[in-house]
Structures are given as structure tokens and as C-alpha cells.
Amino acid sequence: MMIMNKNSTFVAVYGATGHTGRFVIGELLRRGLPVLAVGRDISSVPAGVIARIASIDDAAALDRAFADCAVIINCAGPFLDTASPIVEAALRVGSAYLDVTAEQASALSIFERYDERARAAGVAVIPAAGFYGGLADLLASALIGQYAVDNMTIAIALDHWWPTKGTRKTGERNRVPRVVLENGRLVPMTIPAARTQWTFGAPHGLQEMEEMPFSEIITISRHPQVRNLRAYLNVASLRDVRDDATPPPVAIDTLGRSAQNFVIEVVAHDGAGSRRALARGQDIYAVTAPLVVEAATRMLQPSFVQSGTLSLAQAFDAENFLRSFKPEQLIFELNAA
Structure with a gap:
């Protein structure tokens, strides 16, 4: 059995020069972790990395x-193309693996294909550890613990969705039909997508919503406590991302975050x-960095001994x-009114 070498030198970021990859590199550097940037083009890697x-x-x-490398963080989409080759490499060299996919098919494939081999290699493989997939998985588990519930709903509102080049590319590549959780089983989402309304707190307020499940359906389905699960995204943000004329995000602060609120x-x-x-919080791409880097940091601890394919x-x-995040990174409320 190969056991993950936590004395290895680096946390590697594949796709380090992409939009999300740059946020992840920055968060690793802020935490003082040794960073290695990996990709097919490294011309714009920050100085000193x-x-x-x-x-x-x-x-x-x-x-x-x-x-x-002790941990590999894959930030290069479309993950339908990149996840399996990098997981294979991680298993060969004995590194833990994280990615930030929103793609249901990619996350499901990693969970189903690699659990036994990851256990044999003594490493943990965690797909969908970002805003989509990981955050809702954490919220759901914090909310219900080990108690079973029949029905759960996820509602997401973005005041804008300025899509990155990677988001556009993934949308073109990912044509796999979306699934939802029904009676404990993953089943195809009904087409046309259901519509509803949802009242959020300020600044989002009342929003028109469309059923739009991402990788959170896959991560939460790994827990047997939830029987039926639906996920909705506000229609205004979907109009943004579906419009070819919508520009990419523009940084407004020293961290490189856009003005987007979620x-x-x-x-x-x-x-x-x-x-x-x-x-x-602010900026769905930026908040992925503290989420996935917090996971990597915990995986480096001697107390972390889990292996196999896992959700966050x-x-x-x-x-x-x-609760480990600062308010400027992420505000978390449990049993909110």
C-alpha cells in the first residue's frame, strides 16, 4: 500500500495561470504554504513561485x-477532460487530490471510478471542493448532521455572473444532461427546468429562480441522510452567463475580486x-480559493488519515x-431565519 507522503514539499496547483488558479495561488502564498504552479503554459506565474x-x-x-507534491489542486477546466488524467497521476505519485469542478458528470465519475484505488494508494481524492459542489455540501451537513431528511432545497443568487473564459469553455464542453436526487437516486432533471420564486435577504431580495443543479447534487448524494434534493439559481444570473456579450469579471479590490455578491x-x-x-460573500471564483486551500491545509495535518473518494x-x-473563515472571506449562518 502506498501512503501519502505528508513530508513532501509542495502543494501543486494545476491550471495555476487561470482565473481561479490565480486566486488559489494567492491564498496558498498568504498562508505561507510552499506552492508549485503546474500547467502547459507557465509564462504568467507570479514571481517567486x-x-x-x-x-x-x-x-x-x-x-x-x-x-x-503532498497535495494537488486541479483548477483547470473543463474537468471532464482534466480530472481523470490528474487523478491518475496523483495515485501514481502518492499525492492527495482536490478539484473545484461544478460539472456533475466529472464529479460523479471521480467518485465512482477511483474510490478503491485511492484507498489502496492511501490518499484522499476530493472533487468539487469549490463554490459549486463543496460549499453546499458543507452547509447541508452542518445543517442536518447525522439526521435524515426527506427534502432539501438549495437556492443560489448572484447579483451578476460575469463568466470567465474557463466558464465559457466548460459550458461549451459540458453537454451532459443534469441530474437531481429523487427518492435517494440520481435521476435526470425534468425538462423544461422548473421555475419558482425565492426571497433572500438584502441585497438580493425576491428572485425568480430556475432549477439549475451543479455538482452539489453529486456531493450531497454521497450522504445517505438526504432523500430528495433540488437546486435553483436566480434567473438574472443565468441571463448573464447565457449572453455572449456579458464581459468577464473585473477586479475591484487588492485581492482581485469582482464586485459580484452571492x-x-x-x-x-x-x-x-x-x-x-x-x-x-463576494465573488464565487475568489471564494473557491479559501475553500479548497483550507481543505489542502487540513489534508497536510498528521491527524488527517482518510483515504478514498470523499466530499468535503x-x-x-x-x-x-x-467557521474557520474570516467574515471578509465567507459569512456563515446556521438555522438562519
């Missing part, structure tokens, strides 16, 4: 790049009524994880 070239279709180059609410419904958890909330105590 060690960089190695490796394309996704060159297994030998990937192995050389990751050979002395809120994500998770509501559990049972015979006793409804319970709610929420998170809100399976790997870590969800409420403790969420």
Missing part, C-alpha cells in the same frame, strides 16, 4: 511535475418544519470547517 510545465496528455510529465441557502424540510443554513463534508467536520 516555482513552476513546471506539464500538459494534460503527457503522463510522464505530470508524474515528474507532481513527484514531490448568497447560497440550504433548507431542510421535515415534519417539524424547515431549517436553514446560508453562506454569503465527508472528509472534514462541516461546521468547524465553515
